[in-house]
Amino acid sequence: MKESILVVDDDLGIQKQLKWSFTDYQIAFAEDRQSAIAQLRRHEPKVVTLDLGLPPDPANASEGLKTLEEIIALAPKTKVIVVTGNNDKENALKAIELGAYDFYQKPIDSDTIKLLVARALNLANLEHENRLLQKAKKGMGRIIGNSDAILAVMRKAEKIAATDISTLLLGESGTGKEVFARSIHENSPRKDKPFVAINCASIPENLLESELFGYEKGAFTGANKTTLGKIETAQGGTLFLDEIGDMPIGLQAKMLRFLQERVIERVGGRNEIPVDIRVICATHRDLQTMVSEESFREDLFYRVGELPIFIPPLREREQDVVLLAKTFLSQYQEEFNAKAKSFSDGAVNAMLAHKWPGNIRELQNKLKSAVIMAEGAVIQADDLGLLAPDGDVETESFNLREVREQAESRAIRRAYQRSDYNMSKTAELLGVTRPTLYSLIDKYQMEDIKTGS
């Protein structure tokens, strides 16, 4: 089947010329905004060539730019090549800002436009394939990363996956411990059995035991029927114990017995129930120190940590920051049907300079709000709530009020980062009171600082 493309141009002569150039394609025509949108819906072309001078205002680009915006909003993956009047660089750049793939200046030369369309089509097809591949990826494939550090961890995890050994995933919050645990499970012989995760820190101490081990009917008031715990529901599969460092000391002996003997007893029960489960634990705490402080049992520490894997923080994986950012950008763009398509140099530099205390989760949060908030197709450092490193002038304004406001919000951000995200220290550095700082943060709508994300 021939690939379909759409030519939007009110000049019938040009339509004819392009018809002869594009004999390899299924070509549809439109001469104004309305028919362009109708054809777009009907043919779903991967590539559109769009003359910016459309009726009712053929002498200007306004109608063409409006059409471009509608196309991008409706079908953000479409590659739009805008055709502008001779020397109309300003509108060409505006179109790129709005999300056009490329521009081309009149007069139209068949060979050049053929080449441009072929390249755009090629890219659209590649992106499509990539999306399919990404969706089809299983196992370690869900872990995005190209840095040496993460590749080494992935190799280690792959080897461990094939065995039944207990793994301890170490790393700061948001580095991807749960993603690794799932990937290990999916690469293991237990992959068709359940993966059950439980966060030991998020369940009150008095409930954790019955949540893990289950309970017999009548074991305590309210125990109306015998209920399986997480351990039993993971039978045959993998149990992921997140934040194992937060396991109450009173429960640690029972955990140790389960790990050593692979039998459990439900709360209020007398029978020993054998379990066949692979256990993966994770923590952001320093278990060794906890052992020396006697808040974590030494025997349990050796049992869960047979083979520790350390997942490095994002700030030590410079290569991955941009790769992850691009991946999340295309995910969110699709999810929110947003315009944002790429990052400015300032945004990339700001991402590389940022320390990412919340690691990948923080990157995801910042990107999600940037994709929603960005005005144009290019995400700026400001959209990410980051400060463009010195020397990157993102927007050059001569309006004194704007210049003042930009300088003020930058200084706040810089002080906030310098003072390790502490509001009192930030206010002190800036020489203002805390209430003044809060009202400035409100004024500049610095939501991330307000919520501490």
Ligand SMILES: Nc1ncnc2c1ncn2[C@@H]1O[C@H](COP(=O)(O)OP(=O)(O)OP(=O)(O)O)[C@@H](O)[C@H]1O
């Ligand atoms: N390498 C990766 N590729 C793609 N997404 C990732 C990767 N690592 C983490 N993520 C995503 O980042 C977020 C945080 O990851 P995850 O929950 O696994 O971190 P964690 O270390 O378990 O955090 P916590 O200790 O706070 O529970 C998740 O939304 C996850 O999908």
